[in-house]
Amino acid sequence: MKIVVCVKQVPDTEAEKRLLPDTLTVDRESSNPVLNEMDEFAIEEALKLTEAHGGEVVVLTMGPDGADAAVRKALSMGAHSGILLSDPALAGSDAVATSYAIAQALGTTEYDLVILGSEASDARTSLVPAMLAERLGLPQLTFASKVEIDGTSITVNRLTDYGHDVVQAQLPAVVSVVEKINEPRYPSFKGIMAAKKKPVAALDVAAAGIDAALVGQAAAATTVVDAAQRPPRSAGVKVTDEGDGGVKLAEFLSAQKFI
């Protein structure tokens, strides 16, 4: 079985994120780039599936030149090879364009299953997995908290507000996973050293068969017209305890719908 895991490099989740004032795109220079945390769960699930069923894991990312670090991290966890889709024409692509570009890049390889994290910690749209499935004309099994494969059949628990749905499809399929699904492994020193020797294919828009007019910031379906800094925290509400502090606290929390 061949599984492609799509990953994204994002600004460090610990750091304060900001938009560049001129392009209103994410400022990637001001914080360390890291592998999107949710994608670690996708990689772990792919590794577990290939450990159980045999096969290989290919990790694919789209991003600037330095995004190969995200691929290396996945390789150091145990993925077998990588694909880095990088081209200045892709900068500023929205979810629609990203799903198109990834679908085209996936056309350069064979696969039985595509796994993604259910959201990236920077944009947080959760749109790409579903859009990608639509582009590929494949079943979409999103927000999976459990994945089982039996022959060519895949079954997932799809997380919902009320619990989960059990969803079944035939491979090939597109799955997005949530944090509940597993406990991602740490890389090991041997894994880090082995990652250096694993093949990473570099693709630009031409090699991936991407029409440059359909991607990038200019092709985005939506435009960010303005952005403002979050205002500083206001002073909040002071409750003076006159014997009824508990009641007042409860009233406050209830008004905020916390209780």
Added chain:
Amino acid sequence: MSSKPVSPLDLFAIDGLLSDEERAMRDLVRSYGARELRPHIADWFEAGDLPAREVARGLGRLGVLGMHLHGYGCAGTSALTYGLACMELEAVDSGLRSLVSVQGSLAMFAIWRYGSEEHKQAWLPRMAAGEAIGCFGLTEPDFGSNPAGMRTTAKRDGDSWVLNGTKMWITNGSVADVAVVWAGTADGIRGFVVPTDTPGFSAPVIKKKLSLRASVTSELVLQDVRLPADAMLPQAAGLAGPLGCLDEARFGIVFGALGAARDCLEAAIAYALDREVFDRPLAGFQLTQQKLADMALELGKGMLLALHLGRLKDAGQLDPRQVSLGKLNNVREALDIARECRTILAANGITLEYPVLRHANNLESVLTYEGTSEIHSLVIGRALTGLSAFV
């Protein structure tokens, strides 16, 4: 006027001196430490009890144990990377770094460097994985800096060796599966691989410690411990054997001590920025800034020295006297930094809510183990003058 604070080692642009792979390995140990070890360390220290087996297995999965050795399940990294890993572990606690030093640089290194093929096959893969724990018995109750005077003996009796004696201050002793024990024979000092379930071997824990509380420290008692003839390490003759191992461990300490110092300094800076005195941050007072600047300088200088020694070691050019330079300077400065940071945190600094006094107390041990500061001064003095002043 205010600008974004820069961390002390970033001010020295240290990361630029490391390769991508070195940074990746360091970051792995750092994030593992932050997520798996640091949340528990104050409790382990307070309880005076380290779940050593669990910790060893976790570190074994990463590949930290015996990481710079080659073959037999060891990761085979550079020595410099081993130093960086020691630094990240000791940034959490010197006790954790001690576990790794003793496992990798003392017990595993002794077997790897001086053992027979059978010794290596029997122990190294399990020790690298953290499934077996090792300890190293050289120091005795009355013989620390002068190990040549040791009273532990190994006598031939037919096809066996019989060991008798007592070893003291042995890290990992009570939890070890195997002890590398040095003993006097008719043929000088020799090393022995002693499975700890051998009759006559016992390892009582040393309690009531005020330092390295998140570390298992033991006495080794050998009472007519009978070993097969092949238990002796064939490639080590005389004191050069154990001293070679100590050079390995000291190399890790050169980096490790700076981890503790960095953690103290980062804690002190964060505290000083947050803490208001006379209605403004403590960090904005000149006396505080003088302290911070002096500490950052020593930390950065120590780091540059450690990296220099690391590059020399990887080039096969490191002289043991240079390890003395590094251990003497970096542990001494780290201890000074930890104590100075404590003054910035004042009363808060004495609690386990903050790492500074825990680090300072740990560094008191690090100052004297693996060669005291005095001995390293004499090594350096002898190098500079050609005159030996040990006795």
